[in-house]
Amino acid sequence: MSRLRLKISMSLDGFVAGPSQSVENPLGIGGMNLHEWVFPLAVWRAMQGLDGGEVNESSRVVEEGLANIGATVMGRNMFGGHPGPWNAAKPWNGWWGTNPPFHHPVFVLTHHAREPLQAEGGTTFTFVTDGIESALAQARRAAGGRDVSLAGGAKAAQQYLVAGLVDEMEIHLVPTLLGRGEGLFDGVGDDLHGLELVRTVATPTVTHLKFARR
Amino acid sequence: MSRLRLKISMSLDGFVAGPSQSVENPLGIGGMNLHEWVFPLAVWRAMQGLDGGEVNESSRVVEEGLANIGATVMGRNMFGGHPGPWNAAKPWNGWWGTNPPFHHPVFVLTHHAREPLQAEGGTTFTFVTDGIESALAQARRAAGGRDVSLAGGAKAAQQYLVAGLVDEMEIHLVPTLLGRGEGLFDGVGDDLHGLELVRTVATPTVTHLKFARR
Numbered sequence: 001m002s003r004l005r006l007k008i009s010m011s012l013d014g015f016v017a018g019p020s021q022s023v024e025n026p027l028g029i030g031g032m033n034l035h036e037w038v039f040p041l042a043v044w045r046a047m048q049g050l051d052g053g054e055v056n057e058s059s060r061v062v063e064e065g066l067a068n069i070g071a072t073v074m075g076r077n078m079f080g081g082h083p084g085p086w087n088a089a090k091p092w093n094g095w096w097g098t099n100p101p102f103h104h105p106v107f108v109l110t111h112h113a114r115e116p117l118q119a120e121g122g123t124t125f126t127f128v129t130d131g132i133e134s135a136l137a138q139a140r141r142a143a144g145g146r147d148v149s150l151a152g153g154a155k156a157a158q159q160y161l162v163a164g165l166v167d168e169m170e171i172h173l174v175p176t177l178l179g180r181g182e183g184l185f186d187g188v189g190d191d192l193h194g195l196e197l198v199r200t201v202a203t204p205t206v207t208h209l210k211f212a213r214r
Numbered sequence: 215m216s217r218l219r220l221k222i223s224m225s226l227d228g229f230v231a232g233p234s235q236s237v238e239n240p241l242g243i244g245g246m247n248l249h250e251w252v253f254p255l256a257v258w259r260a261m262q263g264l265d266g267g268e269v270n271e272s273s274r275v276v277e278e279g280l281a282n283i284g285a286t287v288m289g290r291n292m293f294g295g296h297p298g299p300w301n302a303a304k305p306w307n308g309w310w311g312t313n314p315p316f317h318h319p320v321f322v323l324t325h326h327a328r329e330p331l332q333a334e335g336g337t338t339f340t341f342v343t344d345g346i347e348s349a350l351a352q353a354r355r356a357a358g359g360r361d362v363s364l365a366g367g368a369k370a371a372q373q374y375l376v377a378g379l380v381d382e383m384e385i386h387l388v389p390t391l392l393g394r395g396e397g398l399f400d401g402v403g404d405d406l407h408g409l410e411l412v413r414t415v416a417t418p419t420v421t422h423l424k425f426a427r428r
Contacts, residue, residue: 179404190393197389200416
């Protein structure tokens with residue numbers, strides 16, 4: 001069974017991005033603080049083609065999160081660029097340069113149709129305009145039996161959570177406040193659809209909380 | 215140095231009480247779920263005069279939280295009863311019966327003056343109308359060199375957090391959603407005033423996150 005697995009960094013006050021997100025500052029004010037824990041890790045550096053780095057308790061969590069993923073779903077806001085229809089004259093091709101770190105098919109939820117985008121290294125971006133269930137079905141087919149990663153952002157995560165379609169949720173809880181921004185659970189309600197805390201890895205800079213159905 | 219120590223249970227989505235709080239349901243809809251982890255513990259049962267109960271990883275966290283406390287500060291909403299001026303004809307004397315589990319001086323933040331209330335077992339309730347700093351100063355004097363517990367609720371916690379007066383903060387993070395209610399960090403902003411995560415105790419039903427100044 002191919003599972004949909006959400007992985008996301010969240011502040012103690014529930015935000016996954018700060019306020020005033022922009023092309024210059026895609027994670028919003030303070031949002032980068034949510035990811036400081038991952039940058040020193042050797043496993044993260046290797047994904048960016050960099051040598052060196054640390055191995056600590058978070059390393060195996062990141063490795064676990066990458067294992068057995070065959071496709072990714074993400075929201076338009078995470079793919080980014082600008083709101084509204086795509087600018088054909090100056091196409092936005094994602095934050096990740098010519099060789100994005102996915103190396104598998106990525107499905108982007110959007111209201112605006114666009115031709116698929118082929119990047120180097122095996123990453124393709126397919127733009128899905130007919131909703132979250134269609135995107136998930138396409139991603140599952142593309143994953144060939146492996147799992148599908150739900151990469152965020154908040155609005156995409158909320159839609160899949162509300163629909164009860166998330167099979168695993170890893171919250172990287174960062175012990176800091178953002179005060180404002182994109183709240184992960186805004187509008188989700190009080191139903192985790194059977195997801196229960198199944199594993200915690202505690203470090204001084206992040207607490208990894210893994211939820212799954214038992 | 216007598217420290218102000220906040221201890222509070224919070225849902226994954228940041229609430230410390232559910233919606234629709236009332237005399238009948240003081241923690242609001244779903245709010246009791248935030249405290250399920252503590253009820254089976256022998257240390258909690260003993261505080262209520264009950265025998266038996268479990269000893270697990272949360273036990274030492276609760277014991278740590280009770281140690282060296284000489285006085286408590288709480289908000290009017292936590293003391294409870296009804297909003298507005300006190301009803302002299304039918305006085306509200308707290309949720310805790312004739313022998314409350316504090317056994318030391320308690321200072322209640324309120325806009326409405328009231329004579330102190332003496333309960334059995336060494337608990338006195340003093341009603342403070344001149345603000346959070348006055349309540350803290352009175353509690354520190356009463357604590358005789360020991361620490362002061364900040365018992366909640368959300369609004370009292372927020373005021374002390376914003377003022378930078380909290381020296382230690384223990385969040386009992388419960389892996390559940392409430393969806394609505396009293397958000398612990400509403401209006402607190404992005405400043406923890408030097409509080410850093412210093413210790414995590416992870417259990418299947420609650421994650422104890424202790425913050426202090428290093």
